[in-house]
Amino acid sequence: MFDVIMVPVDGSEYGYRAADVAIEIAEKFSSKIAAVHVLEEFSFNSYDDEEDSGDEILAKITEKASGAGVEVVEHLLTADPLRDMKFIVGQTRADLVVIHAHGANNNRFVSFEDNNVSDTQIGSVSERLLRTCDVPVLLVK
Structure with missing residues (x-):
């Protein structure tokens, strides 16, 4: 049913939760995972550190998926996640995108408690993918 499941990961607990769901689905459908981490085009941190x-x-996702017998292709890209995620979906040839509702924002991870984030709010990248993506998008909270 799904040959390639793309999961964008940003290092947040929510990103890893989405990766866990993607791995579980990949196990059931004998799918591959396209793990994507986007380095922001304009960052105040050094490129080497990023x-x-x-x-x-990406190595954490690959290790966990390998333990479940799921093949992972890692994609480390420099792009604008908000602008380019739909293009990245096409380039990975994904049949399904599993993405988290909330995640990193300028290297400060969202905390529901600290930032009063409601269960009905989602991040800008997730929201844009839901509106524009040509393949199914599974939003993980």
């Missing part, structure tokens, strides 16, 4: 962090995030 790249190392992205590699670590």
